Amino acid sequence: MAAAALREQLNALLSSMYASGLVDDQFQQLQMLQDDGGTPGFVAEVVTLFCDDADRIISELAALLEQPVVDFDKVDAYVHQLKGSSASVGAQKVKFTCMQFRELCQHKNRDGCIMALTLVRNEFYDLRNKFQTMLQVVPYVLKGPFDFQVFTGIVKMEHMLLKLKRIACPCFLLKFV
């Protein structure tokens, strides 16, 4: 019964991550890679690599933007890296803020870049918190049956309804699972 409650919690968490645009379809691709005969713990591994990578890059960016003369080429290279890894794991909001950040780099707008870094950091921290919660819950959920195919079907339906009805947080379908 505890596993069922945790499963529902995980479903709700993942659903809200997709619904809010925090993650996109690419994250689902990773889960499918794991489920289709992949290595157990693959998603956890990739998420952990991403978080470590993003942490490092954000620190490097902060240091670069503190310099009296900012090397915008280096800043751009780091932001490009972070944008790439965000896209690869499906971290949609982080990816979008990186795209805006790159435009500010190209205009050599220091104040704009500092603000963009704050946005990227905030989006990343939000996502990281959700990932950490997810990774804490998953081992317990996987002790019982977790039908990801059913779950992804529900998430897709919710996305469709979001577009049609503009509902802010449509987790109502999950009550039927």
Add this chain to the structure above:
Amino acid sequence: MASIVGGAVVAAAAGGGGVGVGATPHVLAVDDSSVDRAIIAAILRSSRFRVTAVDSGKRALELLGKEPDVSMIITDYWMPEMTGYELLQKVKESSNLKQIPVVIMSSENVQTRISRCLEEGAEDFLVKPVRASDVSRVFSRVLR
């Protein structure tokens, strides 16, 4: 199953066979991003390839000098020190390596970049994030 050999991650395919009949094809994946290396290695393993993933063009050339059985190279375009394009050039310039098909990956869909790589002899150019269906399509064609 995976092991780390001299900075490279070597992952065995989950089962025998591969795209073609006979020995499991050995694919060398090159990407400076640890995230993308893990993902491309998983995609290749799911297609039943034997995978070695390295983090630079330099390491790729070192490995190619030691391992005679690499069937295919898939490399990121934008890497520090040696780009995927430069790696492609070195492979195609080498009498020992030029027959190995090379696929380039990039997060940027730049037509001039794509054309340049194809003209240099790349088999295909995949825009990231790369999906299992992209790999299956390209590798089936190239390794047939």
